[in-house]
Amino acid sequence: MSQSPPAPAPRSVLRTATEADIPRMEALITRSGIGLSKGFYSDEQAAAVTHHVFGVDSQLVADGTYFIIEREGEAVACGGWSKRATLFGGDRTKSGPDPLLDPATQPGRIRAFFVDPAVPRQGLGSMLMRHCEAEAVAQGFQALELAATMPGVPLYLASGFEVTEDFELSLPGGIQLPLSRMRKRIA
Numbered sequence: 001m002s003q004s005p006p007a008p009a010p011r012s013v014l015r016t017a018t019e020a021d022i023p024r025m026e027a028l029i030t031r032s033g034i035g036l037s038k039g040f041y042s043d044e045q046a047a048a049v050t051h052h053v054f055g056v057d058s059q060l061v062a063d064g065t066y067f068i069i070e071r072e073g074e075a076v077a078c079g080g081w082s083k084r085a086t087l088f089g090g091d092r093t094k095s096g097p098d099p100l101l102d103p104a105t106q107p108g109r110i111r112a113f114f115v116d117p118a119v120p121r122q123g124l125g126s127m128l129m130r131h132c133e134a135e136a137v138a139q140g141f142q143a144l145e146l147a148a149t150m151p152g153v154p155l156y157l158a159s160g161f162e163v164t165e166d167f168e169l170s171l172p173g174g175i176q177l178p179l180s181r182m183r184k185r186i187a
Contacts, residue, residue, distance in 0.1 A: 010071040012124065014131055017066045017078060022056050024075045025068060028114055029054050029090075035117025040150035041177065048171040049149065055090020057082075059098055060111060067131060069124050077124035079113030081132035083139060087181075088112075088147040107143035107183060108136040113152060125155040133186050142187040148180045160184050 017025060033050030041049070059082075060066035066080035084098040087109060101108060110132060115124050136144055145164075148156050153163075161182040169177040 012069050012071050012076070012127065014067055014069045014127060016064050017056075017061050017068045017080075019058070019061055021068050021075070021078075022058065022061065025056050025078045025114075028075045028078060028116055029056065029112070031117055032114035036115065036120060036151045037149070044173070045171075045175055045177050048173060048175045049169075049177050052171050053089050053093055053169070054112075054114075055092055057086065057090050057094070057112060059084060059086075059094075065132075065135065066112070067128060069127065071119075075116070076119050077113075077115045077128060079125070079128040079132065080111050081136050081144065082109040082111050083136075083141070084109070086111075087145070088179075101141075103140035103142070107145040108139070108141040110144050110146035110156075113155070125152075126159065129155070129159045137187050143183060143185050145181065145183040148182050150178060150180075153180055153182075156182050 030050055033054045034046050037046035060080045063083065065082055067078065068075055069077040083101055085101060086094060086098050088111065113125055113128055133144065146156065161184040163180045164183050165181040167179055167181065169179055171177055
């Protein structure tokens with residue numbers, strides 16, 4: 001009895017996110033924030049950061065620096081980079097202007113990487129990272145920095161980032177969330 005060959009892996013398509021993608025990305029971010037935090041954060045911490053901090057930063061979408069990865073039409077990952085000062089957080093955490101960075105003297109930002117918990121560790125985060133680094137280099141940035149949640153630290157370390165500072169974010173309800181500021185030279 002011969003066995004059938006395995007089905008080919010679904011093709012991943014990375015493209016620039018549009019305003020029309022925001023609802024799908026918000027749903028993906030919620031699934032990812034809760035699902036991939038297990039083992040890194042308590043249920044309370046995961047729920048608090050997902051509710052109060054995580055979300056799409058529509059400025060990245062407007063700037064054309066936020067990306068979505070789809071498989072068979074389904075959003076399976078999103079993330080981006082920024083030429084603006086905000087280090088982390090979605091629209092609900094921002095107040096006031098978000099000034100442009102000087103690529104000659106300031107690092108660009110890696111922002112809001114999220115992978116669907118149904119397809120973890122399949123290279124989607126790495127695909128986003130390579131794309132974002134290439135885009136930032138093309139815009140003249142020489143370094144990147146980010147604020148990493150604990151579930152993201154392994155990806156960022158594997159991508160060549162180094163921890164420069166560990167800190168805690170205070171969230172409503174007295175919840176403290178450990179984060180790491182990380183940095184990488186890219187040019």
